[in-house]
Amino acid sequence: MRGHRSLLMYTCRGLLRHFSRAYHSKKNSLRIFEDNRWLVQKPSLTNIPPQEKFRIDAIGFLFDHNAPKNVYTTDETFKDLLDKSMQHVHNHKVTASFVGQENYRGYAWLKLRDYIYGQLKDGSLQKRINEYRVSLAQLIKPSHPEHVVPQLLRVDDYDSNAWQTILKTKEVSKWNKYVYLLSQTYDYIYEQEVLPLMMKTKKTDGSDDVDISNPVEWFAEARKMKRHIIMHIGPTNSGKTYRALQQLKNANRGYYAGPLRLLAREIYDRFQKEGVRCNLLTGEEVIHDLDTAGNPAGLTSGTVEMVPLTQNFDVVVLDEIQMMADFDRGWAWSNALLGARAREVHICGEKSTLPLIKNIIKMTGDKLTVNEYERLGKLKVEDWVLPKGYKSLRKGDCIVAFSKKRILDLKLRIEKETNLRVAVIYGSLPPETRIQQAHLFNTGEYDIMVASDAIGMGLNLSIDRVIFTTDVKFNGKELVELSSSNIKQIGGRAGRFKSGSQGHDIPQGFITTFDPHVLSTIRRGMEAPIEYLRSAVIWPTDEICGNIITKFPPGTPPSVLLKAIALRLEKNSHKLFTMSDLKNKLNVLAIFEHMDDITFFDKLRLSNAPVKDLPLVRSAFAQFCDTIAKGQTRGLLSYPFPFEVLDYKCITDEKFSLELYESLYNIIMLYFWLGNRYPSYFIDYESATDLRYFCELIIFEKLDRLKKNPYNKGGSQSLGSTYKQRSRFLNQHTKKRS
Template identity: 55%
Template sequence: MGQMNMLSRCFYYGIISRSSSTNAPAQLFRGKNWIQQKVKFDNLPKQELSTNVIVFSFDKNSSDKNSIYATDKNFQNTLDNAMKLVYNEKMIAFNEEEATNKFNAWKKLRDYIYSQLHDSDLNNVSKVFKPTLTEYFLSSSPSNLLVKLQNINKIENVVWMKLKEHKLINFDQYNQNITELQKYVYLISNAFDHVYDKDILIKQKPPYDSLQENNKISTILNPAEWFPEARKMRRNIIMHLGPTNSGKTYRALQKLKSAEVGYYAGPLRLLAREVYDRFKTEGLRCNLLTGEEIIEDLSEIGTPAGITSGTIEMVSMSKTFDVVVLDEIQMLADNDRGWAWTNALLGVKAKEVHLCGEKSALPVIKKIVESTGDNLIVHEYDRLGNLIVEKSPMNNDFKGLRKGDCVIAFSKKKILDLKLTVERETKLKVGVIYGSLPPETRVQQARLFNNGEYDVLVASDAVGMGLNLAIDRVIFTTDLKFNGKELQELTSSNIKQIGGRAGRYKHNDSSNEVAIGKVTSFHGDVLTTIRKGMEAPIEYIESATIWPTDEICIRLMTRFAPSTSLSDILELIALQLAQNSNNLYKLSELRNKLTAIKIFEDMEDIPFVEKLKLSNAPIKDVPLVKKAFAYFCETIGKRQTKTLLSYDLPFDIVKYSCIPQEKYNLEMYEALYNIVTLFCWLGNRYPNYFVDLEAAKRLRITIELIIFEKLDRLRKNPYEHNLHMRKLKVPRQKKWLWS
């Protein structure tokens, strides 16, 4: 605790929201006592651990000498008296087991308080704490109890009086005022209940001895058994392996065209749309199915087409197909989204499952297919064209850029800086592509580049997947990329995926000319790294990312106390699955899912099954988007019917007159775009709650046009202020217009 920096402490005390991780024991699922856990006390003084003597005060020698408990006599006395009252109220028990559990809860509560008293920065953290009613009263976690107590007078008295009216707080009927001691007792009592439910009772669930229960546990820990209907089939798994521009997906799609019932599963909505448009152009009936958009190709009698192009997350596990194509199969190792590829590979009911991707996925696919009992067929392809790494770097010479070049950078700020610099120093017109741009805007930028209206493209690694680009030369500005925690050198797989976009082959090209792509850099040391990466042997994927299905989570929910949170269950599953699969599977990154879960987890009106569904919502970690998602979840909980414009969100800036105004920056419109996309995603799942999707889609188109126009008219980088803000550690949302 003493080694935590100030920002980490703010996360720890709940001042800045961040998903936390539960330290569940490694043997949780093993043996008949898999659910029982020993309560740990990491901060209690030795004398309290070794005896059963009850004390209400806290040892000043076991806390920081500058803690509020050691320096503020009033705080010390109030806390001690409150602890005594809580003990007398809570420790009533009707049997020996209950008495033991409550005594452990008491010690664990004191353990939490000692952990905070040890913290030398507790007072500084408390000063910047600005409590909301939700943080104060809906969350009873003891990890920030002392911070709440120090700020108890920041909550207006009218709120405490409401608690009194509803008899949620103990008070003296002859005294109309609520004392500070009563407030302390209320918060500490809630913290005790939280510890008793979450740290004690859950860990003392009785063991399961029956063979039936052991079989259930075995099923939970074997992802291949999550999909029993698929296991009843002996499927043909056909792999199409090769580098970028080898025609592997083209060949798989030819097989899909001949199927009566089939599905193309792509990594991106824009790629699913591209396949859909291609099939329609060729006169083939095809549906489109993505998280935000559903288009059914209906016959005269209302029968939908047998073939569907969609995103990987939307492929059905219950429908029977003739052919399913899973594109970019190497994505099954991705920490965030890889579960969708792995679950589809394990669970789709299809006679033929065609996997398109890099050869790096072959070993892990072989192991998975061996566990499922399916038949594996492998086809390998060579690149259709040549790829050359240039001998010399460009030495930061922007005037050396030429039509058909694609410059690679890894941040929005850098990409927009490069666009402005290249256009200023040359006569070239520059387009941009980066991940948070709306997919339609990315397609539009790509189309203008392919048509020659843009001479040069400046892009992130978003060009490495899902866009057909007529790039002659790829130019790396760096060999480092921020992975969310630190700068990390590009892997050879990253380099090959991006560099392979140069000299891209087109199947509709009638000429016999061999495509030649070139790869280079502005810097000599970066070019050395790129050359090594392009020439490096294949880095084989060692494990596949997995995520438990809703059915598995529901089955597990019955094994826990009713008060167990969804995030606790997911963290426990996450800990165990990888350990029980011989490293064949790893669990999806919890951080992003928990960002969404924390928003609705305490909303009691939303059933557990619905919370599972909402955990997969496409929500970006942006303050305004999370605010909107909270509104949407409240709508679901209250069973309301609303249009997008019913919410208090800044859609008043979605007008063309705002385009020239720099205060309405790209980040604002990207956030609004994500909100509309999120609304459409929910509308497809809750059509009775979120209505008038057509109006929402029209609004999204307008936002896309505004983003495109702002990019086209760009004269100053709108993200320059972010670097300064990061240095100051100022929360970005405070600078936003609608804060």
């Protein structure tokens, strides 16, 4: 009887799903990818004047009297050359276009003009022109429309012989150079940016059946399992992760997924000390704990991005689950929650995730158990700010700031004005250096910790008192006030409970500031009700992206695909999921996307590389990608990077900055990251490991011997700079409101 009932329920669910899909398809809501008309889109035009957005007959460029002066408005020769060559391109590419392609070619024309308008409006155009160095490859086949104006203005960088070969004529003038570059750039835009968006392709292999509108359905194997999701929720210092790890230890096959490499390493080291066999798996480091027969351990500690969603586990632990709302990395937590193939999935984090997780579990059909914990210790926001500024500091204090300039400035000032030794932690420090600094603070060798919000996760610190220097931080675009979640996460690090403590040893943590206004904000944040998460950030797997690319014309750049998917997912009416921010991924793609010898799937993989936005790092990554494109085998020392500065003599030489060594460290770790994915191309790990240790040593020693702030080019900051920063923030937001 039970079997018949199950079969009937399964059949009814199938019918309901069928009718639901048909209904939503008509309403154009969730099933946005079932009809391939979603591919037919118009290119975005952001710089062209509104009155010209539908005029494919416009030739010259118009600027109102409020627009800044530019080379087009001040250089009559350039203006005349550009107008005449654009007229020629229009006549030959747009007016004489094939029947049925007028719209496509017209949009390519408008997109070319949009690129030129954007560059002419750029206030730093002259600097870009001066710094631009055109390669011969870009001269022959331009593929960067965003550089077309500097390229036009630097056409004479190559001699007439080169141009005669390119143009296949002995009559070379500036005009026919302009015509050639603009025609080639137009063709690139037409073929690579317009057609892939606007041309609907036919079914060939069933790929049109790809539906990515419902992330729950991306992981079919996980949906076949009856999983048990066990939530461990509570404030910082409530022991939630500790309890989840006890379950992991008893599993035959399990995975700990942490937010940071150093946290994954900490769990790995802890298990090893306790005699629990465990592997380590991060983007840059893989360690197999092998037995005498060569079999790896059943447990693995790693970063959340590395969770193997194609393997079966008994237990998976997802730490800091509230990170699923992070617009940059949140997709990794969301995908792991939806796709982990485990009988038990233990998720640890803040209570703010509870309603969202409940709604997601309703969709997946899994069983949910919620364990809520209280803080192991007391926490108090003090009534008064520090009365004597830095003179009021005491051993065990942690001062929080939000930029490395400010952090290093605080270190120098505190050590100058007091007898206290100061350790520092900020995001771009190597994880090993952060661990060293934390150890010096925890053991009492250093008295004070000055840190960014990097202390909010991943490090055990014996902090008695957290001191906020400000209540605003820069989010990459503007100054924003700290959220109550930020304040609770950071402030909760005070009075950390130590395992083995008895009841009377329960610690008391304190929170205060230097500024009464900041103290008011911090108090409100600590007392504020929980801000519940509303959505989880998602992004399709590379396999799904690979299926969708078959809908596009061959040779479509990955960036075009990603933007197209993003545009459609933004219109998804399902409120539980939010689109991932593609800014970082597209910035990385721009480094190597033009390299034709790198496959589409390799480009998707490389777009996830941890590339810091520093000139030396981006240049190094471009060289690494060139190695992949050419299929070469190279050791790290074969590249022309300035590793000669990894010398003890450079430690006291202030012309070799911390930023240089942070860049070199990132380059070395990129080499390890690539070596794990392309082991036949990137070899000689021994040399890379030695360079990494030297780099970590020099960064540590430079911090220890710091005499002046290498990031403070405008003079030193005082305590009053915090008040000025906050005043600017308040003034900006007052103006916005008015």
